[in-house]
Amino acid sequence: MQYMRLVGSVLALAVTTPPAGGQPPAADIWVSELRVTGDAIHLGAPRNVTRRPGYENQPCFLAGGTEFLFVAADSSGQTDVFRFDLVSNTTNQVTRTGESEYSPTPLTPPGDGFVTVRVEADSTQRLWQFDMDGSNPRVIVSEVDSVGYFAWWDERTLIAFVVGTPHTLRLVDVSTPSETVVARDIGRSILVAPGGRGVSFLSREDDGTYAFRLLPLPLPAGEPRPLIDAVGGGQDAAWIGETLVMADGAKLFAARPFEGPRWREVADFAGAGIATVTRIAVSPDRRWVALVAVDPVP
Numbered sequence: 001m002q003y004m005r006l007v008g009s010v011l012a013l014a015v016t017t018p019p020a021g022g023q024p025p026a027a028d029i030w031v032s033e034l035r036v037t038g039d040a041i042h043l044g045a046p047r048n049v050t051r052r053p054g055y056e057n058q059p060c061f062l063a064g065g066t067e068f069l070f071v072a073a074d075s076s077g078q079t080d081v082f083r084f085d086l087v088s089n090t091t092n093q094v095t096r097t098g099e100s101e102y103s104p105t106p107l108t109p110p111g112d113g114f115v116t117v118r119v120e121a122d123s124t125q126r127l128w129q130f131d132m133d134g135s136n137p138r139v140i141v142s143e144v145d146s147v148g149y150f151a152w153w154d155e156r157t158l159i160a161f162v163v164g165t166p167h168t169l170r171l172v173d174v175s176t177p178s179e180t181v182v183a184r185d186i187g188r189s190i191l192v193a194p195g196g197r198g199v200s201f202l203s204r205e206d207d208g209t210y211a212f213r214l215l216p217l218p219l220p221a222g223e224p225r226p227l228i229d230a231v232g233g234g235q236d237a238a239w240i241g242e243t244l245v246m247a248d249g250a251k252l253f254a255a256r257p258f259e260g261p262r263w264r265e266v267a268d269f270a271g272a273g274i275a276t277v278t279r280i281a282v283s284p285d286r287r288w289v290a291l292v293a294v295d296p297v298p
Contacts, residue, residue, distance in 0.1 A: 026295035065285035069104035094134040108152035228257035247277040
């Protein structure tokens with residue numbers, strides 16, 4: 001097998017939800033075998049595991065490393081959660097609801113369940129928890145609406161992108177529940193930074209471009225500080241140890257922002273027929289990488 005050389009392992013990205021009632025863009029999920037050699041990683045030729053018309057997006061690997069959850073839309077645009085098994089190469093539907101679910105993310109620490117952003121009948125976007133078989137749905141933070149993206153900080157704290165004017169970054173204590181606004185006018189990348197440093201996120205600058213900032217956690221720990229400017233027009237990123245990887249079009253770029261503000265190109269997936277990478281996820285055992293690619297316009 002021929003491999004594409006990279007510089008680390010790619011972590012799961014935060015996800016987005018299309019406008020309520022809108023038709024999500026067509027996208028497929030591709031999977032590559034991953035091999036790690038020292039500080040470098042090698043990716044096998046990606047294969048499209050959800051090849052069909054329509055929208056499949058937001059893969060998130062389960063603890064075992066050979067399965068991931070994702071969402072797919074029907075002809076009306078309504079999305080449900082599905083589960084893909086890399087060993088059997090099979091897909092099973094997990095939720096069958098009248099509402100749309102997005103961003104299925106296993107509980108932290110891993111348990112028998114996952115959390116999603118659910119677009120409810122009145123267009124409310126709140127966080128809901130399901131058992132792993134899709135049963136027993138329940139809202140976990142009823143007071144927090146308009147969630148677009150989220151990630152776990154720890155077992156009781158979620159980091160949420162809340163849609164608004166401007167968009168805000170909030171820490172949500174699911175046990176209280178309570179929320180704290182910690183940044184405003186942000187982009188969609190929300191990532192747990194390496195070494196327990198806190199949370200990195202995209203901030204929109206005065207000139208309309210984006211840059212990464214670091215919010216030290218736990219609070220109180222000071223104001224967010226600059227990390228590195230974003231690459232091109234991309235907003236999709238992941239930490240690989242101390243390395244930050246960002247997608248822009250079909251290319252991946254890498255930087256080590258705690259050492260210096262320099263990006264370098266590390267991979268180009270155009271040769272595989274991928275035009276735009278919009279999500280990246282890695283299995284916990286670092287054997288597999290899932291890429292989401294927007295379907296090209298006919």
